[in-house]
Amino acid sequence: MTKIELEEITPDSGKSFRLKTSASKKCFYWHFHPEYEIVYVEGGSGTRHVGQHLSQYEDSDLIFIGPDVPHLNFDYGLGHEINQIVVQLREDFLGQGFLQAPEMSAIRDLFRRARYGLSFAGETKRTVSEKLKGMSALPPFAQLICLLEIFHLMATSQEVMQLNDQENGHPSLQKDKDRMAVIYDYVDANYHLKPDVNHIAREVHMTTAAFCRYFRKQTGMTFTDFVNHCRINQAKNLLLQDRTVGEACFSTGFDQLSYFNKVFRKLNGENPTAFKKRYLKDRRRA
Structure with a gap:
């Protein structure tokens, strides 16, 4: 029986988070991980399946997902290469008390809402995508500052859609995660x-x-x-x-x-x- 996969993530050397600009799998990959994840994809029409939310995106998508939320890889089913940028990090990536600072209240709330899955559109998606595309060329400290700017943009955006009505990371949902993995695998093949x-x-x-x-x-x-x-x-x-x-x-x-x-x-x-x-x-x- 096909099982949902736990993706193990290690921060980049010398950094508190992981930045990937080449994460294309194309095949079915129903998975979860304890890290938060920003995903930007560009250049195809794909499936947006996060938790219990299922929809389509066209041409590009910007998603912020909380820990242990099962999701399908956003390049699933594509027959061609697309641009994809992924940022993965733990909630305490800058220390246990960082998000508790009063200046971080909006970003702290963003992290809370990410547990339901968030999709961004419009000017927010355009601005954040440009920052993500430029991150890999920056030195580590500048990358960190850029990431905080991205979180601020997301936290204050009105161009956002919450994808689920309930959190999807609770262990009691493991059976549902496994069942959906079997179903997707079967439909993918048939x-x-x-x-x-x-x-x-x-x-x-x-x-x-x-x-x-x-x-x-x-x-x-x-x-x-x-x-x-x-x-x-x-x-x-x-x-x-x-x-x-x-x-x-x-x-x-x-x-x-x-x-x-x-x-x-x-x-x-x-x-x-x-x-x-x-x-x-x-x-x-x-």
Whole structure:
């Protein structure tokens, strides 16, 4: 039975945190770690699965995740290289009392809210991403100052979405974490075929009816909707690679173009042709 993985993280030499500019896995990686994590990804359309929250991002995403929150790697399912920057650190990375200083009250609250998973948009995402992109060229002390500026920007931003209504790091959720890992692994391997809800229910030792109730509670959608979500996400990345709508449709397990167009529009608010034209037009302007 596939298990959720504990990612072991060691700070960079001579620093109190870890900065990675190349963390691409592409394959399924449902994991957690005791560190806080900033993730910025750019250059693809991916799945944002943090705790019990499941949605899509388009072109770029900026996330701040608290300790022990299970999450999927943000480059999962992408068939091409993307830019990705990851910062990982412990809550006491600057000492036990650092966050208790009165000047740190906003950042202390940011760290508290990160336990629910936070996604940032707009000017906040643009400004923070530019700072993250420049960090690797800075000396260690300047990197630390830059990181504190990033935390301040996040802490005072109004362009933020809380992803979960409850914390997802409690040990009692371990069984849920493991079950979701099994489910994702199965869908990842079979989305282009015909994933069978009865099969995956047996894999997690539940009746089909109990599994359907459980899955809706965990993700807010039916298993069929989840499979279509994964298929459309894969299709979007094929379109971003300039594949045809037909290729994107049939390569991701849809039998009919009309149904593919219907599901795509439902999830994205536009049909596949319009999505592809808009993205390629924006990319030419960049």
